[in-house]
Amino acid sequence: MKNKIEAIVREVVLNYFKEKNGQHKKLLILLNYETPNQNEVWDLVGTLSKTYDVTLCVSEKWTTVPNTINVAEVIAIDGLTDQTMTEMASNVDALFLPTISYGFLAKLAMTIDDEKALALCIHFQLVGKKLIVAKDAIARKGEQKLLMPHSIQERISTYISQLVKDGVSVLKMKEVEKWLQQNVDAIQVKKPVLLAKHIVEIAEEGDNELQLSKNTVISPLGKDMARELGISLKMKE
Structure with a gap:
């Protein structure tokens, strides 16, 4: 019974956003790094694709998209050019990264674009578009967190703080859908x-x-x- 009620509430909320916005927001999802929680990532992508016009930008590790997921387009990261990045940044409302590495986190915080996935993110930032990063892959829990040197924890926190300062939303993956529902109206093209x-x-x-x-x-x-x-x-x- 509880699940049925939740499903009805979700449907009402989604219809409200569709009517209010007139059209779906366009969401680009960047799938670059491997994760042991790949099924969880695909489940979230599938859920988001029911509400938003989703385009996937993928590495070789993510080319097999489940048939249950409806996306507008699948683009290979290796095939990106400056022109396609500029076009994507102009036509898409937000960029979501469900997986991230420590190196990618550090480079993004320092605006280093030495690989195509990073260059794509920075293209979005330069035109004022929204970036959403899931921190699950870099978060440590329990004993792992206790064993990590404080200096490393501090460094990672500094990178995250810099991203937040730059307007990036750094969230747990389970928080992303709700965050988008609550902030969808704020995701809009900024005027230069x-x-x-x-x-x-x-x-x-x-x-x-x-x-x-x-x-x-x-x-x-x-x-x-x-x-x-x-x-x-x-x-x-």
Whole structure:
């Protein structure tokens, strides 16, 4: 009986979000690292694919997608180019990483893009899109946590704190679905804001023209500074 009630409540909530948003949010899920909990990951992906338009970006370890999961597209990480990363970052609302390694965590916190999966994440950050990271793979419990040197725990906490400061949501995997339900309205495209200080920086770099997207907000002082410094502002078609 309890399970039936939970299923009904979930259906009502999902229908509410569909009606309120007019369309499904687009979610990119990056599956890069192996995990002993692969079935748990696929279960979550399947659940999310019922609510969101899900695209998978996968390594060779994740190419076999269960038939029960309905996704819009499956893209190989190795086939990513700068252009495809830019397009994905422009067209998708959020990027979710169900699995992560300590090395990936550290590099992402330090904005190091020396592999395609990291470059994809940083592309999303640079255009103000939402990143969600599941910390299950790097969390230690019980005796394992007690045996880990304090300096290592501190370092990992520092990396996580930096990601949170950068706007990344670092959650347990079981918390992700609920977090998305509660924050789905906040996941939206941010409008670029052009300020006077940006115009000064462009002038200092020796440029005299700036291409802007149509949804860019230009501050009055930004316009005045561009006029004063001779910087041409052009909207992309």
